[in-house]
Amino acid sequence: MAETATTSSCWRAPLNLHHHGRWIPTFITTHKTLLAALWIAFFFTVFLWQQRSDAAAGFLVFRRAFSSGAFPKLRPVAFNLTDFGGVGDGITMNTAAFERAVMAISKLRKKGGGQLNVPPGYWLTAPFNLTSHMTLFLAEGAEILGINDEKYWPLLPPLPSYGYGREHPGPRYGSLIHGQNLKDVVITGHNGTINGQGQTWWKKYRQKLLNHTRGPLVQIMYSSDIFVSNITLRDSPFWTFHPYDCKNVTVKNVTILAPIFEAPNTDGIDPDSCVDMVIEDCYISVGDDAIAIKSGWDQYGIAYGRPSKNILIRNLVVRSMVSAGISIGSEMSGGVSNVTVENLFVWNSRRAVRIKTAPGRGGYVRHITYQNVTFENVRVGIVIKTDYNEHPDGGFDPKAVPSLHDINYISIHGEGVRVPVRIHGSEEIPVREVTFRDMSVGIVNKKKHVFQCAFVEGRVIGTVFPAPCENLDLYDEQGHLIRRSTSQNVSDIDYDI
Known part of the structure; x- marks a missing residue:
């Protein structure tokens, strides 16, 4: 089990760790001949597999390091959002709780990082940032709700490859969940939900009441080794998941929803200047x-x-x-x-x-x-x-x-x-x-x-x-x-x- 950073938590996401027996090193050191034979057999098997793969593969670029189905690293420490004062009643603002939790995990990066468990409930929040070596885990029945008042959303400069907010010149609103210059970030769960509550944003956009471009639901920028799986993303104010100038991104078993009409520019996934990305096993029905x-x-x-x-x-x-x-x-x-x-x-x-x-x-x-x-x-x-x-x-x-x-x-x-x-x-x-x-x-x-x-x-x-x-x-x-x-x-x- 993961080390628990506090004893006050009553809910814990399951973490399955596989422990190997300690007899293997001793066995190997006393059976060098057998070990050599096993290595020869292993490399011969890999050689045959590669040859068959070469014959069957139509797209050489994808025969290398795409980690389809590879599960992300488990963290040595797990926290609950309630440990930092979170209240899942759909009314209480939880921005400070998320920020305190992310700060605690950021201090563990040299030890493998940490996992933040979001228990069942409705967790209202303004935008917050992630950190490297972090897992954000949403339990079944957990729903992160983005506050729909734009005064809580920070303004960011235009993306350098756009030179424009996309809908308006000048700054743009940041995303509900944001990250920059990160490595090894996981957003996953038991099909919990991140809900942007975009209805107010869509209405104001149609009525031309916004002075800046709406923000995405989740935006990760200038980062690598990003894994998003087993969650639902819904009702984003703008684009839903926007990885920008990222490398090695996997999106797997994700449901993305927005109304098919009257939800302008709610793209599902927008890989933007990204390299080495896999999107698989997803259901997406959106307004763009x-x-x-x-x-x-x-x-x-x-x-x-x-x-x-x-x-x-x-x-x-x-x-x-x-x-x-x-x-x-x-x-x-x-x-x-x-x-x-x-x-x-x-x-x-x-x-x-x-x-x-x-x-x-x-x-x-x-x-x-x-x-x-x-x-x-x-x-x-x-x-x-x-x-x-x-x-x-x-x-x-x-x-x-x-x-x-x-x-x-x-x-x-x-x-x-x-x-x-x-x-x-x-x-x-x-x-x-x-x-x-x-x-x-x-x-x-x-x-x-x-x-x-x-x-x-x-x-x-x-x-x-x-x-x-x-x-x-x-x-x-x-x-x-x-x-x-x-x-x-x-x-x-x-x-x-």
Whole structure:
């Protein structure tokens, strides 16, 4: 068991520690020959496994250090929020209790850090910061409530890659749970909830009563080794979980909720200039993009120059009636590359998977693979849009055009879709090296142009339904060319469908 920092606590989160017998070192020292044989067998087994993995793996970047399913470290010390004066009645302000608890854990960083248990109850609080080597554990029935009066929310400078608050110039509100320059942070529990109580924020935003950009629910910046699992995030004032310029981030078994209408910009997860990130086994239904991969906005993002790359998204069920299930952009000026989306189900949504950009963004979107994606009752399935003309200010360079290439759609299926594909490249931003393979999407509209293309170059391999646009080369299942496209610049975009 973890060492308990106080004896007054009545509730303790279970911590399972596995103790190994002490006979192993003695046994090994007296059986050197056997040990050598075991090591040889071990390395031979790893060699065979690696060889088989090499043969089977389609995406080399993900065969390395993604710790999918790896459980975070257990802490040597655990506290309860009540130890610091917390009161879970939904009325008492608990900001000072959270701050005192975080301060106590910060003093333990050289000893492995500490865990803060939030017991069942309703814990009203203003924004507070996390510290390194910390686990925030929400028990079943625990709910952290963000106070909805903006005077309690601190103002922070604009993000350097945005140069703008995003909704207003100048400062922006911080997040309810915030962290900067951290390492080894875990937010987990028995499906406890972090509730931003965003209803007041959404109403004030629609009525133009806010002078600064709303704050995210959880924002971690300039940090590494972040693990978020087994919790519910709901009703964020703005974006829900926003890791910014972070490395090695895992989000697993998380539910993210907001009303599908009248909850503006409540994106689920926004990886922003992040490297090495896994998002898996989640359910997301929100008022904007379920996931939006970003890397800065126009000239500010180009100058900051931090891409989002090596991102794996899998085993998700998502819904977005306002925007899209999985988006890349539109703020992608630092570049986005090496993204795999697999085993995705998008239901009752406006769009399923979308890439959006515009002149002035610069940057690139490349090496993107969508595999085993299912649409159900979706207006537009696959979207690439190159005229998403929203800019922070007039200082952007319209000649800074992004590059879009090597984008793959494999095993795409569904039903009840109005337009399965709409790839809207342009003469200045053509879409190159697009591949479709194994696609069958049942459509609800019998009009001619349900597979729409403009300024796109690529190929179709094997059977694809509905019939692809004429911009794409056709190959059989064995990779033999059947028909070469006569022009990649033909446009049959029809926004009336």
